[in-house]
Amino acid sequence: MTTPLLETGKTPAQGRSLWDDARDRLLANRAAVASMIVLSAITLISILGPMLSPHSFDKVYRGYVKVPASLSAYPKPDEIEPAFRALLKRARVTIVDYAREGDEVVVDIASKREIDPRTVRYVDRSDMFENAVLEGFSTDKKSAVLRADINFVHFYFGTDANGRDMMTRTFIAGRVSLTIGLLATVVAITIGVIYGATSGYLGGRIDQMMMRVVDVLYSLPFIFFVIMLVVFFGRNFILMFIAVGAVEWLDMARIVRGQTLTIKRQEYVQAAEAMGVSDGGILKRHIIPNTLGPVVVYMTLLVPKVILLESFLSFLGLGVQEPMTSWGVLISEGARNLQGAPWMLIFPSIFLTSTLFALNFIGDGLRDALDPKDR
Amino acid sequence: MHRYVLGRLLGAIPTLFLIVTISFFLIRIAPGGPFDLERPLEAKVMENLNRIYHLDQPLWNQYLLYLKSIAALDFGPSFYFRDFTINELFAQSLPISIQLGLTALCVALVVGGVLGIIAALRQNQATDYTVMTAATLGVTIPNFVIAPILTLTLGVWLGWLPVGGWNGGAFLNVILPVVTLALPQVAVVARLTRGSMIEALRSNHVRTARAYGLTNYMVIVVHALRGAVLPVVSYLGPAAAALLTGSVVVETIFGIPGIGRYFVQGALNRDYTLVMGTVVVVACFVILFNLIVDLLYALLDPRVRYD
Numbered sequence: 001m002t003t004p005l006l007e008t009g010k011t012p013a014q015g016r017s018l019w020d021d022a023r024d025r026l027l028a029n030r031a032a033v034a035s036m037i038v039l040s041a042i043t044l045i046s047i048l049g050p051m052l053s054p055h056s057f058d059k060v061y062r063g064y065v066k067v068p069a070s071l072s073a074y075p076k077p078d079e080i081e082p083a084f085r086a087l088l089k090r091a092r093v094t095i096v097d098y099a100r101e102g103d104e105v106v107v108d109i110a111s112k113r114e115i116d117p118r119t120v121r122y123v124d125r126s127d128m129f130e131n132a133v134l135e136g137f138s139t140d141k142k143s144a145v146l147r148a149d150i151n152f153v154h155f156y157f158g159t160d161a162n163g164r165d166m167m168t169r170t171f172i173a174g175r176v177s178l179t180i181g182l183l184a185t186v187v188a189i190t191i192g193v194i195y196g197a198t199s200g201y202l203g204g205r206i207d208q209m210m211m212r213v214v215d216v217l218y219s220l221p222f223i224f225f226v227i228m229l230v231v232f233f234g235r236n237f238i239l240m241f242i243a244v245g246a247v248e249w250l251d252m253a254r255i256v257r258g259q260t261l262t263i264k265r266q267e268y269v270q271a272a273e274a275m276g277v278s279d280g281g282i283l284k285r286h287i288i289p290n291t292l293g294p295v296v297v298y299m300t301l302l303v304p305k306v307i308l309l310e311s312f313l314s315f316l317g318l319g320v321q322e323p324m325t326s327w328g329v330l331i332s333e334g335a336r337n338l339q340g341a342p343w344m345l346i347f348p349s350i351f352l353t354s355t356l357f358a359l360n361f362i363g364d365g366l367r368d369a370l371d372p373k374d375r
Numbered sequence: 376m377h378r379y380v381l382g383r384l385l386g387a388i389p390t391l392f393l394i395v396t397i398s399f400f401l402i403r404i405a406p407g408g409p410f411d412l413e414r415p416l417e418a419k420v421m422e423n424l425n426r427i428y429h430l431d432q433p434l435w436n437q438y439l440l441y442l443k444s445i446a447a448l449d450f451g452p453s454f455y456f457r458d459f460t461i462n463e464l465f466a467q468s469l470p471i472s473i474q475l476g477l478t479a480l481c482v483a484l485v486v487g488g489v490l491g492i493i494a495a496l497r498q499n500q501a502t503d504y505t506v507m508t509a510a511t512l513g514v515t516i517p518n519f520v521i522a523p524i525l526t527l528t529l530g531v532w533l534g535w536l537p538v539g540g541w542n543g544g545a546f547l548n549v550i551l552p553v554v555t556l557a558l559p560q561v562a563v564v565a566r567l568t569r570g571s572m573i574e575a576l577r578s579n580h581v582r583t584a585r586a587y588g589l590t591n592y593m594v595i596v597v598h599a600l601r602g603a604v605l606p607v608v609s610y611l612g613p614a615a616a617a618l619l620t621g622s623v624v625v626e627t628i629f630g631i632p633g634i635g636r637y638f639v640q641g642a643l644n645r646d647y648t649l650v651m652g653t654v655v656v657v658a659c660f661v662i663l664f665n666l667i668v669d670l671l672y673a674l675l676d677p678r679v680r681y682d
Contacts, residue, residue, distance in 0.1 A: 078394045216393045221657035227642040231405045308517055335523040356515035
């Protein structure tokens with residue numbers, strides 16, 4: 001007894017699911033692939049950057065307030081001597097001879113009184129010098145040699161109005177902004193999908209009631225809602241963005257409900273009903289997985305929306321609180337300091353805009369890839 | 376048609392009622408009150424204030440009182456801007472916001488529409504990519520970044536335009552706020568128009584129109600655009616409601632006495648009547664514009680009828 005399959009000697013053609021097709025088409029879309037690379041690079045930098053950066057995001061360098069972005073190290077060569085002289089003037093010792101040996105400053109100092117060994121603290125306290133040592137005291141202890149290493153630091157993105165490194169702050173802000181975007185989006189999608197699918201599947205009067213609620217919430221001014229949530233939850237940003245997600249689900253619920261209305265008339269749903277699968281089971285196994293296409297697309301568009309919303313709240317002073325920061329906070333600070341310190345606006349804006357750009361392109365790419373009409 | 380409009384307007388009343396109820400109780404359970412200052416007021420003063428504004432009565436009574444006054448279109452006195460009623464505040468600020476929003480809306484529709492059509496006609500060419508990149512930029516750059524850049528370049532460095540102020544709606548003062556408000560909308564309208572225009576240009580009725588030998592203008596503007604404008608219309612409904620009721624950011628940055636600022640000020644100062652007033656005004660605009668969108672739909676798409 002032989003099966004026809006063996007007779008013809010062919011293996012059955014491998015089935016291709018919607019998702020396989022979609023993935024291939026997405027990978028063929030150059031803009032989308034480039035966007036995914038950019039987005040993962042930004043995510044990686046945001047996660048690893050603050051750990052690798054030599055500066056802490058909330059470390060204040062009082063000597064370097066609003067210094068421009070630069071590839072060369074601070075302090076600049078011509079700043080070292082005046083800065084050192086100013087420090088020793090405050091320590092009330094006079095400089096007899098100033099010399100710079102490589103990355104070290106060697107100064108002969110003299111004073112009318114005995115030189116206090118604690119004088120080095122005046123030098124160490126500055127951001128520009130470290131490891132100051134006093135040596136070669138004269139017998140009357142009124143003159144000595146002071147050596148100090150010059151503490152070279154790099155501010156590739158410049159510093160902000162408080163003298164904090166903009167690069168580390170931009171990375172930390174990326175963590176916050178991306179987390180907020182993801183968190184709020186996940187909350188919004190979860191609520192929206194469950195609500196929309198239930199409403200569409202149950203249909204009838206329940207559906208009308210549930211959609212009426214959405215309509216009412218839709219007409220509530222959104223800003224008012226968000227501000228009220230901020231007032232309730234205080235400035236705790238995780239709670240707040242769960243709340244923002246809880247506001248943003250309305251569109252999602254409408255989209256999913258529309259999808260569900262068409263899906264529930266398909267044969268496989270009827271088959272499941274005939275086999276006695278419970279409503280919950282049908283929703284979970286058949287309806288929700290089949291609505292995921294538009295949901296994924298909408299998600300990539302919702303993340304930028306939430307990030308922008310967060311920056312809008314930060315602009316109003318309701319967002320993330322100091323010393324924590326987000327791209328929105330940095331940008332609104334940068335916009336205020338645009339005239340004197342444009343780098344404060346430029347770098348966070350580049351990061352925010354390229355993230356949003358990438359997400360938009362990925363969303364477009366996904367939409368094209370998942371569009372069944374487009375095959 | 377008239378019956379449909381009337382039905383929709385009547386149907387809005389329960390919605391409005393629900394909105395008023397939700398927001399009334401929502402803001403009342405928020406901690407703090409309108410007279411909680413840094414330095415607390417004297418007990419006697421506080422008591423008198425509470426009595427004048429009916430805050431000493433049970434919440435339920437206050438709610439009924441508010442419903443009664445709002446049914447007579449009286450939004451009550453402001454708690455924060457003393458000596459003003461909400462009606463007076465809105466009478467001053469709402470026309471300004473509407474004027475600004477309407478101008479921005481027209482700019483967005485015309486510029487965005489034209490850009491979208493141009494991009495669709497030159498699909499996958501350099502022009503198309505330029506327009507779409509610009510549009511994506513327009514969507515992604517927040518308006519509180521655009522506004523300072525515009526004021527700094529056009530207002531401070533070049534000195535062509537005033538950097539702020541309303542000045543009775545003088546033309547020069549309006550340019551920067553309108554541009555800031557319109558830019559994101561231009562971007563969205565351009566994207567939407569391009570997408571639906573590409574679809575419309577491929578459709579059968581446009582091919583037929585071409586086969587009849589109609590001019591390019593007739594084919595594009597009369598036959599293709601009519602179908603292509605539908606998604607734009609449905610997007611512009613809520614967008615128009617948001618634009619006409621003012622933008623907090625634009626009004627703050629350009630110092631414009633519009634209604635947008637009252638959202639934030641009202642909610643943060645617990646100015647109950649002001650918040651409720653803005654909520655009701657915005658809700659009315661949203662409902663109204665949804666109705667207008669549906670009517671426009673019927674006008675543009677002969678398959679949709681409301682009889």
